[in-house]
Structure formats: structure tokens, C-alpha cells
Amino acid sequence: MTFNNWSRREIGRLAAAGLVGASSRGQGARITARQVSGQPIYVIPETTLGGARREVQTKLNVRSARMVGDPNLRVTRVGRGGHCIAQCMAMAPNVDVVIGGEVREWETVEYFRDSVATGERKGLIVLPHEGGEEAGMEECARWVRGFVTEVPIEFIASGDPFWIPQPSHEVRTAPTKRLETV
Amino acid sequence: MSEQLTASRLLERRMKNVGIPWQSQRADGFDDGIHMGHPDTAVTGIVTTFTPTFEVLKRAVATGKNTIICRETRFYSRGERAPLYFRNGPAPPKDLLDKDPTVRAKREFIDFHGLVIIKLVDNWDPRKTDGQLRGLALALGWGKYHLGRTGEKDSYGPGNAYFSLPRVSLGQLLRQVQTSLHVRSLRVIGDPQSPVSKVVVTQGFLLVAEVQRVFKEPGVDLLVGGEPVEWEASEYLEDLVAAKMAKGAILLGNEVSEEPGSGEMATWLKTFVTEVPVEWISAGEPFWTAS
Numbered sequence: 434m435t436f437n438n439w440s441r442r443e444i445g446r447l448a449a450a451g452l453v454g455a456s457s458r459g460q461g462a463r464i465t466a467r468q469v470s471g472q473p474i475y476v477i478p479e480t481t482l483g484g485a486r487r488e489v490q491t492k493l494n495v496r497s498a499r500m501v502g503d504p505n506l507r508v509t510r511v512g513r514g515g516h517c518i519a520q521c522m523a524m525a526p527n528v529d530v531v532i533g534g535e536v537r538e539w540e541t542v543e544y545f546r547d548s549v550a551t552g553e554r555k556g557l558i559v560l561p562h563e564g565g566e567e568a569g570m571e572e573c574a575r576w577v578r579g580f581v582t583e584v585p586i587e588f589i590a591s592g593d594p595f596w597i598p599q600p601s602h603e604v605r606t607a608p609t610k611r612l613e614t615v
Numbered sequence: 616m617s618e619q620l621t622a623s624r625l626l627e628r629r630m631k632n633v634g635i636p637w638q639s640q641r642a643d644g645f646d647d648g649i650h651m652g653h654p655d656t657a658v659t660g661i662v663t664t665f666t667p668t669f670e671v672l673k674r675a676v677a678t679g680k681n682t683i684i685c686r687e688t689r690f691y692s693r694g695e696r697a698p699l700y701f702r703n704g705p706a707p708p709k710d711l712l713d714k715d716p717t718v719r720a721k722r723e724f725i726d727f728h729g730l731v732i733i734k735l736v737d738n739w740d741p742r743k744t745d746g747q748l749r750g751l752a753l754a755l756g757w758g759k760y761h762l763g764r765t766g767e768k769d770s771y772g773p774g775n776a777y778f779s780l781p782r783v784s785l786g787q788l789l790r791q792v793q794t795s796l797h798v799r800s801l802r803v804i805g806d807p808q809s810p811v812s813k814v815v816v817t818q819g820f821l822l823v824a825e826v827q828r829v830f831k832e833p834g835v836d837l838l839v840g841g842e843p844v845e846w847e848a849s850e851y852l853e854d855l856v857a858a859k860m861a862k863g864a865i866l867l868g869n870e871v872s873e874e875p876g877s878g879e880m881a882t883w884l885k886t887f888v889t890e891v892p893v894e895w896i897s898a899g900e901p902f903w904t905a906s
Contacts, residue, residue, distance in 0.1 A: 483903075499800050499902040517704025518691055522711055535845045537703045538869040538901070543666055544691040546901045548717040550669035559902070562845035594849045595802035595866065597904050598789045 473513035474528055482506040482556040485530055495564035497595035501545040502556030506530075514557075518544060521557070530556040534565025561593050620890055622682060622731045623654035625661075632887045633738050647738050651689055652731030658682045661884060661893045663877040665870050667732055668898050669721055675730070675896065682731045684880065686873060689725070689732050690718055702822075702844050739880065745773040746883065747818045750875030752778070755816070755839075756795050777832060782812045785837065785863055792839070798871050800902035804852050805863015811836040818872040821848040830855065836862040841872030871900050 480488070483504035490498050512528035514521035518540040521531050525548065533541055536559055545557040567590050574588035618624070626648065630637045638647075660680025664671045666687035675683055688694075692706035712718050725732070739746060749771040752758055762777040763770030780788070786807030793801065814837045815829040821843040829838065843849040843866055855861040874897050881895040 483905075486904075497802050497904075499904055501901050501903070504903050504905070519705060519707040519711060522691075522707050522715060526716075538842050539666060539687045539693070540691045540703060542901050543668060543687065544717065547669045547691075547721060550673075551717050551720040553717065594804055594845070594853045596804075597800060597802055598786070598793065598807075600793055600799050600905065 474524070475511045475513075476509055477511055479507055479509045482508055482530055482558070485511065485556075486558050489532065489558060489560070493560065493564045493568065494590070495561055495593040497561050497593055497597050498564065499559045499597075500556060501542055501559070502530075502549050506554060506556050508556060514541070516562075517541075521545075525553075525555055529554065530558060532558045532560060532565075534560040535562035561595055563591050563593055567591065620658045620888070621654065622649060622652060622656045622658060622733070625658055625682065625888070626654070626733070628887055629735070629884075630738075632883075634742055635738065638737050647735050648733065650732045650734055651725055652682075652729065654731075656681065656729055656731050658731070658891055660891045661881075661888060663881040663884065663893070663895045665874045665877055665898045669717075669724070671896050671898050672721070672724060672728075672730060676724075676728050678892075678894065680892065680894065681729060682733065684733045684735050684884070686734070686736050686877070688734075689721065702820075702847075735880065739876075741773055744771045745775075746879035747873055747876030748773070748776055748816060750877070750879040751816055751818055751839075751872060754796060754875035754878075755792065757814075757816075776816045776829065777835070778814045778816060780812055780814055782810050785809045785811050788837070789865065792865055792867075796867065796871055798867055798900055800868065800900065800904040801871070802866040802868075803863065804849065804866070805837070805856050805861075809836075809862040811862050813837075814839055817841065818876065819869055820844070821866075823847045823851045826851050826855075830861060838864040839872075840864060840866055842866070842869035868900060868902060870898055874898065 477485070481504060482500055482502055485508055486498050486500050490496065506529070508529035510528040510530070512524040512531045514524050514531040514533040514536070516533065516535055518536070521533050521536060521541045522544060524531050531545070536542060541557065542559065545555060548555050571588040574586050578586045658681065660675075660678065661682045661684060662671065662675040662680050663684050665685065667683050667685045667689050672683065675681070690712060693703060694706060752761060752771070757778045757780065760778040760780050761770060762779055764772070764775055784807060785803070785805050788811055789801070789803060789807070792798065813834045815832065815835050817825060817829060817838065817840040819841045821840045826838065826848050829835065838852065838861070843852065849866070852861070852864045856863055877897070878895040881893050884893045
């Protein structure tokens with residue numbers, strides 16, 4: 434089976450489910466998600482954007498999820514947006530927060546920043562690419578075991594390539610504006 | 616009183632002062648010209664910035680400036696014909712853009728205030744002094760550690776991007792970088808205990824070919840860069856570290872790595888634009904990671 438066939442069949446669905454409840458990775462899956470109308474949109478118990486980021490980090494065992502928007506924004510509708518801006522943009526009106534995996538920074542990131550600047554109450558969580566796909570590869574190992582029994586099949590996570598150092602208090606709480614003058 | 620400075624005259628003056636043969640039109644159509652606004656608009660003031668966010672536009676208007684010179688695009692795409700090496704998805708279709716409330720609000724703001732948005736990348740980056748490199752190096756406070764090429768008048772030529780820092784652990788260096796750039800959400804590859812000294816500084820989008828090129832230089836411990844493609848450059852960097860051929864990488868994000876260059880651009884513009892104010896307005900880091 435080619436990557437594309439697997440991807441089309443499984444990864445999108447499983448990555449979305451893994452993000453908000455069904456992943457076997459990580460600990461402490463507190464969020465119970467309800468999927469809405471066949472779209473990769475989920476209703477979760479109300480939390481903040483920052484809280485949703487922490488949940489996603491724990492469940493998907495990633496260290497470097499970043500967010501755009503107010504960390505204190507109240508969120509309950511979560512959408513799985515993918516890598517491309519067109520997907521994330523189309524989903525934005527229907528949700529409070531979009532989760533994208535490795536979105537380009539001059540595209541989706543700047544779209545959400547402007548969206549917030551126009552007064553929209555939206556947020557974006559950017560997963561590392563690995564974190565958005567790895568749960569699907571664990572599912573892939575389970576699927577291969579269904580028809581390969583003579584050799585061992587193991588899922589080995591590549592792991593999040595990045596870590597984010599704790600910023601100093603001044604930097605952490607400073608407004609976004611930096612390096613104002615020439 | 617000389618003739619009034621219009622957007623089109625600003626373009627002519629920019630071309631005359633750039634110091635290299637002007638590259639006028641790219642195959643992808645995303646050229647260094649006017650991307651929004653009218654060429655006959657009288658320039659009231661110039662803002663340089665990484666990307667024309669809504670906030671940057673509002674601050675430009677609030678300070679009486681109507682012309683923005685930037686690297687990135689106003690509607691979140693480098694265009695339908697953007698080359699494959701940008702690794703982006705397709706541009707949002709026109710009907711999605713036209714009905715999107717954020718795009719509409721921004722477009723109305725630009726039209727209402729008669730703003731002119733001008734891109735300057737392809738004719739800025741190859742200049743004799745690489746403004747993006749120099750800006751970031753000086754913002755990091757690493758000017759005194761720069762390994763300038765001997766016999767060259769301008770040591771920040773494109774690609775001359777190596778620095779010999781006093782040996783320090785990667786973790787300690789991170790603290791310095793966070794403080795000097797005021798960055799909240801930089802990402803790191805490598806062990807914080809690793810000692811590092813020789814560093815290469817890159818800006819913006821990062822692909823494998825560039826990582827390979829900069830590590831051809833002997834003895835490079837660390838790469839400082841912007842936005843790596845994650846199935847390419849960051850995996851390659853991880854493997855370099857696993858193979859003990861490098862100590863790691865500090866990934867600042869695209870905006871943080873490119874923004875100080877907009878300050879250099881403002882300084883350069885002031886050498887040939889004297890009749891209106893020129894100001895660098897930082898778009899600021901888009902990300903949060905603490906909550």
C-alpha cells in the first residue's frame with residue numbers, strides 16, 4: 434500500500450481523533466470529544482486556548498506546539514485544519530480554535546494573527562509536523578499486524594524534533610512588540 | 616522644492632540605489648513591485664516591516680504613513696504560481712478570500728486609507744551587504760564575533776554568516792538569544808549541555824540544501840535560523856546531531872529571524888528618502904507558548 438493510499442484512508446481520520454480523545458499516546462486524556470457532522474470538528478468541554486494547547490501536548494506527546502491568539506480565549510469547538518491555509522481558513526468560521534500541523538508561517542499563522550486583530554475570537558494551535566501524523570502511524574502498525582503475523586511489528590515514534598526553552602519572566606509576559614527602533 | 620514623492624517615483628529611486636542589477640519580474644509573478652495601492656499615490660511616510668499585519672497597517676496610519684515596504688504578502692499567500700520550493704499549499708481560492716471577514720476588513724482598511732504596499736525581497740537579499748544577515752547579527756549582539764572575510768570591505772556579504780562565540784553551553788546561549796531578541800517561542804534541536812562556539816546564522820525559510828551548504832564550513836557547531844520545513848530541514852538537523860556532526864539548531868521562527876533586516880532596510884531607505892519619515896515597525900513574534 435502506498436503512502437498516499439494509507440494517508441487518504443486513515444491518517445486524516447486518525448490524526449483528528451487522536452488529537453481530541455482517541456489517541457493511545459500520552460497520558461491523562463481528560464477531554465471527551467464529540468465529533469460534529471462528519472467534519473473534523475469536535476466539541477470539547479470549555480477550556481482556554483492555552484489549556485487546549487497543554488492537553489494536545491500531553492495527549493500527542495509533543496513539546497513544541499505553539500499558538501496564535503489570546504492564551505486565555507475560551508474555546509469549545511475545535512477543528513482539525515491540516516497544513517494548508519485554504520483548509521484552515523475554510524474551517525475558521527465554524528470553530529473557536531483550529532489545530533494545524535506545520536502550517537507555513539507566512540500563511541496560516543499570519544491569517545490568524547490578522548483575524549484576532551480584526552476582533553474575531555479565534556485561536557490557532559500549530560503542532561509540529563510529527564505530532565500531527567505520528568498517532569496515525571501507531572494505528573498503521575495495528576493494521577499491518579492484521580495480515581502480517583510471522584515477523585514482529587513495532588511502532589517507534591520519531592518524537593518531536595524540537596523543544597522550547599522556558600522563556601524568562603520578562604520575555605514571557607512582555608507584549609509582542611519588540612525591537613521597535615532602528 | 617523638488618517634485619513630489621509618489622509611489623512610482625519611490626520605486627525608481629529604490630531601483631537606482633539598490634546597487635545591483637535590478638531583477639524586475641519573477642516567473643511566479645510575485646515581484647518586487649506595488650502589490651496594493653496606486654502608483655500615483657503621494658507618499659506621506661514609509662514603514663518597513665517583515666509582513667504587513669493588520670496591526671502594522673493600523674500603526675502606520677496612526678503615525679501618518681501610507682506606504683509599507685515588506686517581505687511577505689498582505690493576503691497570506693505567495694501566489695498561485697509560487698515555486699514548489701516554498702513548500703506551501705495552494706493559495707486560498709478567490710471566492711474563499713472574497714467572503715472571508717478578515718480579508719474583507721483588511722482590504723477595506725487598505726482601500727479606505729489609500730495605502731500602498733510594496734514588496735522588496737529579491738532585489739534586497741543579494742545586495743553587497745546582506746541586510747537581513749547584518750540586522751539579525753547585530754540584534755543578537757554578535758557583531759564582534761563575526762568571522763569577516765579578509766580583504767573584503769563589507770564583511771556582511773551574502774553567505775558570510777559565521778560567528779565565533781566564546782565557548783558556552785547551548786542552554787546558556789539560548790538564554791542570551793531569548794533576551795537579546797525578546798523571543799518567547801523559539802524551538803531548539805540539541806542537548807542544552809552541549810558546548811558551542813562556531814555558529815552559522817540564517818534567516819527565513821530553511822530547506823535541506825541550505826543546511827548542507829552552511830555545514831560544509833568546517834567546525835560549525837550550531838545553526839541559528841528561522842522556519843525549517845519539518846519533513847526536510849529539521850529532520851536533517853536532527854540526524855546531523857545524532858551523527859555527532861553538529862550540536863544543534865536554534866529556530867527563531869520566520870518573523871523573528873527576518874524582522875531585524877527591516878530595520879536595516881529603513882536605515883538604507885533614509886539615505887535616499889529625506890522628504891518623508893521612514894520608520895521600521897516590527898510585526899512582532901506571532902506565537903505564544905506559555906499560558
